[in-house]
Amino acid sequence: MIWLIIPLLLLYFTYELYWKRRNLPPGPTPLPVVGNLHTLLRHEPGYSAFEMWRRQYGPVCTFWLGSFPFVLISDYSTLKETFVRDGDAFAGKFHVEEITKLYRGGQYGIVDTVGEMWREHRRFALHVLRDFGLGKDGMEQRVSAD
Structure with missing residues (x-):
């Protein structure tokens, strides 16, 4: 039995300490x-x-x-x-969905989302900001006047 455990442990530690880290x-x-x-x-x-x-x-x-x-x-x-x-x-972000649900109730907002939901939130935010004048020349003049 020991002759089986020792090679398995050797393989495991070789994988953990060398193989996974070789390209990093x-x-x-x-x-x-x-x-x-x-x-x-x-x-x-x-x-x-x-x-x-x-x-x-x-x-x-x-x-x-x-x-x-x-x-x-x-x-x-x-x-x-x-x-x-x-x-x-x-471009992708590391996230653990279970932790996000536990602490925030889910993936909400622009910063904390990934994938398709991130694209949708980003599109919405840019659309709203454009509607309020972001990127228009008149906005800079209004801010300077205030």
């Missing part, structure tokens, strides 16, 4: 199940861990929350280059 930027080694959550909780405030990782791994690094990888970009020029050059590749 460098970053701290995650623990199984919790990822790097233990490091974030140890640093007060939590974003100080991001600063530590930036110094250690450079402006682009990967950290894990559970089994989900997050790529941290902490340099303005890299951030601008990434989202301008490859904006479509990063």
